[in-house]
Amino acid sequence: MSKLVLERVWKSFGDRDVLAQVDLAVAEHEVVALIGASGSGKSTLLRCVNLLEPVDDGRVLLDGVDISEPGRDVDAVRRRIGIVFQAFNLFPHLDVLGNVTLGPRRVLGFARRDAEARATELLARFGLADKASDYPDRLSGGQQQRVAIVRALAMDPELLLLDEITSALDPELVGEVLDVVRELKAGGMTMLIATHEMAFARSIADRVCFLDDGRICEEGPPAQVLDAPRHPRTQQFLQRVLRREDDTRP
Amino acid sequence: MTEPSDPGRAPDPEAIRPQRPAGPTHRALAERAQRRRSAVIAGVSTVVVFGALAAIVVRAPGWGQVRRAFFSWDDFRASLGDIAPAFMLNVRIFLIAEVLILVVALAVAVARSSRSPVLFPVRVLATVYVDLLRGIPIILLIFLLGFGVPALRLDGVTNEPVVWATVALVLSYSAYVSEVFRAGIDSVHESQRAAARSLGLTEGKALRFVVLPQAVRRVIPPLLNDFIALQKETALVGLLGPIEAARQAQIYSSKTFNFTSYLAAAVIFVALTVPLTRFTDWLVSRRRDRVSAGRLA
Numbered sequence: 001m002s003k004l005v006l007e008r009v010w011k012s013f014g015d016r017d018v019l020a021q022v023d024l025a026v027a028e029h030e031v032v033a034l035i036g037a038s039g040s041g042k043s044t045l046l047r048c049v050n051l052l053e054p055v056d057d058g059r060v061l062l063d064g065v066d067i068s069e070p071g072r073d074v075d076a077v078r079r080r081i082g083i084v085f086q087a088f089n090l091f092p093h094l095d096v097l098g099n100v101t102l103g104p105r106r107v108l109g110f111a112r113r114d115a116e117a118r119a120t121e122l123l124a125r126f127g128l129a130d131k132a133s134d135y136p137d138r139l140s141g142g143q144q145q146r147v148a149i150v151r152a153l154a155m156d157p158e159l160l161l162l163d164e165i166t167s168a169l170d171p172e173l174v175g176e177v178l179d180v181v182r183e184l185k186a187g188g189m190t191m192l193i194a195t196h197e198m199a200f201a202r203s204i205a206d207r208v209c210f211l212d213d214g215r216i217c218e219e220g221p222p223a224q225v226l227d228a229p230r231h232p233r234t235q236q237f238l239q240r241v242l243r244r245e246d247d248t249r250p
Numbered sequence: 251m252t253e254p255s256d257p258g259r260a261p262d263p264e265a266i267r268p269q270r271p272a273g274p275t276h277r278a279l280a281e282r283a284q285r286r287r288s289a290v291i292a293g294v295s296t297v298v299v300f301g302a303l304a305a306i307v308v309r310a311p312g313w314g315q316v317r318r319a320f321f322s323w324d325d326f327r328a329s330l331g332d333i334a335p336a337f338m339l340n341v342r343i344f345l346i347a348e349v350l351i352l353v354v355a356l357a358v359a360v361a362r363s364s365r366s367p368v369l370f371p372v373r374v375l376a377t378v379y380v381d382l383l384r385g386i387p388i389i390l391l392i393f394l395l396g397f398g399v400p401a402l403r404l405d406g407v408t409n410e411p412v413v414w415a416t417v418a419l420v421l422s423y424s425a426y427v428s429e430v431f432r433a434g435i436d437s438v439h440e441s442q443r444a445a446a447r448s449l450g451l452t453e454g455k456a457l458r459f460v461v462l463p464q465a466v467r468r469v470i471p472p473l474l475n476d477f478i479a480l481q482k483e484t485a486l487v488g489l490l491g492p493i494e495a496a497r498q499a500q501i502y503s504s505k506t507f508n509f510t511s512y513l514a515a516a517v518i519f520v521a522l523t524v525p526l527t528r529f530t531d532w533l534v535s536r537r538r539d540r541v542s543a544g545r546l547a
Contacts, residue, residue, distance in 0.1 A: 052444055079450035089445035093463045103449035106459055155449060 001064055003028045003159055003190045004049065009058035009068075011041075011048055011214075018044045020214040021058070026159070026192055031185050033201035033222070034194045036211035037237060042194035043086075045211070046161045049192065050081045062159070079107055082152030086164040088144045090136040096123065096147050097132045103155045115154075122150045126180055142173030149180055160184065162193040166200075178204075198241055202226050210234045322510045329502040329511035330518075336498035337518050340484040343412065343494070347419045347484075348477055354424035359431035360457065376428075383425035389486055391418040396490040411490035419487075423480055430472050434465035471537065474530040478523050485519070495519070 002025040011019040018041045026032050034042045047053040049060060051067065051074045060068040067077045091099050100119040104110040110118070123129050126146050136144055145165055152160060162181065166174045178200050184191065185204055195201050201208055202222045209219040210231070218231040229235045274282075307313060361369065361376040383391075395418045400409035408414075438461045446456035488497030495515045502511035 050448055052448060075447075075450045075452050078448055081448075083448045085441065085445065087441060089441045091442065091445070091460055091464075093467065102446075102459060103451070106455050107450040151449070 001028075002026060002061075003030070003063065004192065005059075005061040005064075006045070006049070007059045007061065009045075009048060009060065010056045011044055011053060012056060018214050019048065019055075022214070022216055024209065024216060024219075026190060028190055029188045030206050031189075031191045031193065031204055033205035033208045034192065034211055035196075035198065035201055035208060035225075035237075040211040041214040042211055043163050046083065046163050046192065046194055049159075049161055050078050050083050052083075075107070079155060080158045081161065082155055082157030082159070083161040083163065084145070084148050084152050084165050086167050088136070088141075088148045088168070090144055090148055090151070092136055095133050095135050096128065096139075099136070099147060100151045100154045103151065108155070119150070119154055122153055123147075126150055126183075140173060141169045142176045145169065145177045146180055149177075149184075153184075158190065160189055160191045162191060162195070164194050164196060167196055196241075198226060198238070210237065212237070318508075320509050320513055322508055325502075325506060325508045325510035326514050329499060330514045332502055333495050333498045333511065333515050333518060336493050337495040337515075339412070339487075339492060339494040340481070340519075341522075343416050343419070343484045343487055344477075344481050347416050347423070347480060350420045351423045351427050351480070354420060355427035356431055356462075358424060358428035359435060360462075362428070362432055363435045363457075364453075366453070380425045380428055383422055384429075386422070388418065388422045388483060389489065391422055392486055392489060394418075412487060412492045415487040415490050415492070419480065419483060423476065423483075427473065427476055430469050430476065431465065433472075434469035435461060437468055438464045471530050471534045474526060474533070478526050478530070481523050481526070482519060485515075 004024075004026040006022050006024040009019050009022045010017065022041075022045065024032070024045075034045065036042055044053060048055050048068075051060075051072075054070070055068045058068070059066050062077065062080065066072075091102065094102065097116060097119055100123065101110075101112070101115040104115040104118065105112060120129065120132060123132055126149070128143065128146055128150065131139060131143060131147070136147070139147065145168075149165070165181075166177050169177065174197070178197070181191070181193070181200075182204060193201070193205065205222050207219060208222045208225040210217045210225060210229070210233070212233045218225055218229060218234045225234065226238065229238055310316075358376045358380065361372045362380070364373060392415050395414040396411050399407065399414050400411075435457075442460055442464065443456055446460040447453070451459065484494060485496035488494045488500070491497075493501070495518055496512075499511040499515035503509050
């Protein structure tokens, strides 16, 4: 059974349909990359999955249960779904350990000591052990984003949503963050990833979905969608993006 | 003329990094001279301005009388002995009011910032409260409560004027301070709330653990500013009869027909507000330094 299913999901802001009848399924342990131009609806799709945005029509199913139903306990759903944002959104008034333990302590009810022990372990796993007592403003962008990933992982999520997590980073910091995502894939994490990094999508995704103007235009294995796109919109998009990547290549 | 460098030559990796010469830089020297010049100008202009002001006051036709009535050293010393103990009442009112204001104002701000439909009536109430209480002059509120409530002759309710004057201060200032808190809450970016909610924190917990700690930190300087104002307003309590510093000064002056006691009271108030003002300025400038250094989210 699929971990996550979107069924004919509609979402509009004003009279703009940001998601127009989107169907998508993510299997357990699968990594799905969402690609598409800015404004194509990638972020909105992710925000709809963890209910930061309510869907207008259609259903979102987690383990076969409709989580998008009005009146559902959104906090219980979000506990099971982690999200990492483009702009990190770390809590500036808390140190790294405070950021990572906030969820476990205040949502899962862990005692401070237990939460900190688990957090320390996770931070060590991602090379952040010596940053535990630093405040976010002392960290590089790459370190902040890794902390944000660890913060999401500390809730032991069944599904992880990554929303353009490298877009706000200097190019030389992108690698360390993507390495973390690769490690998560190796560990079997189910992930839905919105990304601008085509090379990364190719190397990590089991499946790539191309979003265009709120619709999934084309989806399939990376080799097929990225190397032999069938839809003219996909071809256009990839041409633009890949040419740009060539331009920036030294 | 130097030889044109060979365009095909690669930079020499062994080349030594240029060393900065010892001693102050050209710019440091120029800035030092500039500072010296500024200090001289500031000194001269201060002497001129204050000298002129003093000359105008001292040469005024009534200066002799004013000096005797307002600047009598003997009266200053004598009245200070009466006023200083009375000032302890101002300090007590101030300290108690401050704590109550923080609690009430925060509660009102949170109520006004809430989005829950259940709390709609509370939100309306809080809004009406803030609108009304900010519009009523404190002096009127003190009279209304100080004379009105005791006139009701309610059982078990104190008639103590100090209490009702303090309540009036708390009600009035809480309305202002709640707006300060609310501005702080609004200044915390929506993405912080989103990050907190996405971890599964409820609206209330997101507010308590993520939004409020950041909001309160940001509004500490304007909050202290309001408390400096409150320190002075405690003098209004004397209008109902309790003998605090300003009232004591008035009593002294009506006995001796000398106004120096008012000056003495003013000095005492200033002695308390100035340190707090300096402290607030220091906080603000420290915060500005942090912001300009780009280290504050």
